[in-house]
Amino acid sequence: MTRRVPEELTCAEMVRLVTDFLEDALSLEDRTHFEQHLVFCKGCAAYVRQMRKTIEASSALKGEGLSAEAQAELLRLFKGTCK
Amino acid sequence: MDDLRAAAASAEDARILDALRAGDEKAFLALVQSLNGPMLRVASLYVSSRGVAEEAVQEAWVGVLSGLPRFEGRSSLRRWIFGILANCAKSRGVREARSTPFSDMGPRDDEDEPAVDPSRFLPPDHPRWPGHWSAPPTAWAEEQVLNKESLAVVEAAIAQLPMNQREVITLRDVLGWNSAEVCESLGLSEGNQRVLLHRARSKVRGVLEKHFGAGGGR
Numbered sequence: 001m002t003r004r005v006p007e008e009l010t011c012a013e014m015v016r017l018v019t020d021f022l023e024d025a026l027s028l029e030d031r032t033h034f035e036q037h038l039v040f041c042k043g044c045a046a047y048v049r050q051m052r053k054t055i056e057a058s059s060a061l062k063g064e065g066l067s068a069e070a071q072a073e074l075l076r077l078f079k080g081t082c083k
Numbered sequence: 084m085d086d087l088r089a090a091a092a093s094a095e096d097a098r099i100l101d102a103l104r105a106g107d108e109k110a111f112l113a114l115v116q117s118l119n120g121p122m123l124r125v126a127s128l129y130v131s132s133r134g135v136a137e138e139a140v141q142e143a144w145v146g147v148l149s150g151l152p153r154f155e156g157r158s159s160l161r162r163w164i165f166g167i168l169a170n171c172a173k174s175r176g177v178r179e180a181r182s183t184p185f186s187d188m189g190p191r192d193d194e195d196e197p198a199v200d201p202s203r204f205l206p207p208d209h210p211r212w213p214g215h216w217s218a219p220p221t222a223w224a225e226e227q228v229l230n231k232e233s234l235a236v237v238e239a240a241i242a243q244l245p246m247n248q249r250e251v252i253t254l255r256d257v258l259g260w261n262s263a264e265v266c267e268s269l270g271l272s273e274g275n276q277r278v279l280l281h282r283a284r285s286k287v288r289g290v291l292e293k294h295f296g297a298g299g300g301r
Contacts, residue, residue, distance in 0.1 A: 010214025012204045019281035023262065025273075043219025050220055053228045054288040057237045058256035060229050063120040070137060071115060074144050078111045081148045 009037045014044045018051050096160040103151060115144070118161070121258050122168050128250055129169070129176035139175050143168035165268060198285030223295055233294065240290035244283050251276055252283035 009017070014037055020026050021034050038045050066074075102110035119140065126136035126143075146167045154163060203218040227233055241252055247269075254265045255276075266276050 010204075011216045011219070012199075012201075012214040015199050015285075018198075019277055019284060023277055023280070025277060041215075043216040046220045046222050049225075050223060050288050050292065051284060053223060053225060054237070054284055054291060055256050057228050057234060057291070058241070058252060058284075058287065059259055061234055061238055061241075061257050063124045065116065065119040065123065066137060066140060070141060071112070071119070074115055074141070075108060075112060077145060077148060078108065079106075081151075 009033050011037075011041060011044055011047075014038075014041070015047060018048060021048070022051065022055075093156065093159065096156060099160060100151075100154070100156065118164065122165070124253060124257065125165060125168060126172040128246075128253060129172040131176075131179055135175055135179065136172065139172040140168065142171045146171065162264065162268065169268070196282070196286075198281070199289070220292065223291075227295065228291070233291065236290060236294045237287055240287045241283070244286060248279050248283035248286075251279040252287070255280055256284070 014034065017026065017030070017034060021031065026034060038048065065071075099110060099114060103114070122140045122143065123133075123136055126139040127133070130136050130139060143164065147164050150163075150167070154160075158166075203216060205212050205215050205217045207213045209215075241249060241257070244252065250269055251265060251271070254260045254268070255262065260268075262273060262276055265271070266273055269276070271279070
């Protein structure tokens with residue numbers, strides 16, 4: 001899937017390309033246009049920051065683990081298997 | 084660099100495997116404790132209740148223990164364990180779906196939904212700034228993004244995503260797997276994975292933006 005990026009990107013295109021940018025999947029040329037746009041566009045700079053923050057928030061989600069009983073049960077099973 | 088990391092990971096795997104095969108209980112418990120949160124989260128992708136997810140994790144560990152003598156280390160230990168887990172959880176999910184009249188696996192993938200409402204951009208025929216923001220996002224009060232309330236919003240937003248987007252964002256962003264690992268375990272191409280990740284992240288960002296007040300921060 002090749003995507004022609006015109007010389008100057010619009011903000012709507014920036015929004016479409018943001019994940020490719022963050023994933024380092026843009027060609028050097030496209031990346032240059034993307035970064036140039038970021039320099040002069042406050043809205044897009046805020047957008048990219050928000051995407052990064054969103055990723056950070058996802059990575060900060062905590063999950064509960066198994067209950068203590070469930071873990072004890074697994075340990076019993078492990079002891080049984082290793083006999 | 085990736086080769087180095089892979090070599091280090093497989094040395095670590097070998098150490099853990101030796102310990103498990105030698106019946107080292109501490110090593111086993113350490114492994115369970117490091118993986119059981121992520122495993123419960125992955126199992127929860129495919130089944131509807133916490134209880135069933137726990138059963139799937141338990142069943143996966145039983146499979147891991149019985150498969151241990153035959154595990155050859157061709158894939159990483161973690162990938163092998165999560166492979167077993169996904170099978171256990173998916174087959175429970177299928178059974179659940181059969182026994183409930185409505186499958187509760189979330190909305191279908193909505194390919195056409197834009198990442199940002201098109202009305203926030205100037206129209207393509209705008210004389211001076213076609214396609215530029217008419218209602219640009221404004222900076223968030225960033226210390227709020229990681230507070231408990233916002234994280235609950237993120238958790239709920241992810242739960243609302245279509246299944247394939249939820250899988251990708253959970254493995255990539257919540258659990259921090261790299262794209263190669265996610266592509267392999269979900270059977271996706273790099274490009275496809277990126278598309279799903281893009282939709283998922285865009286929607287979660289949109290929900291957070293709404294949470295912080297329309298248009299951005301306060």
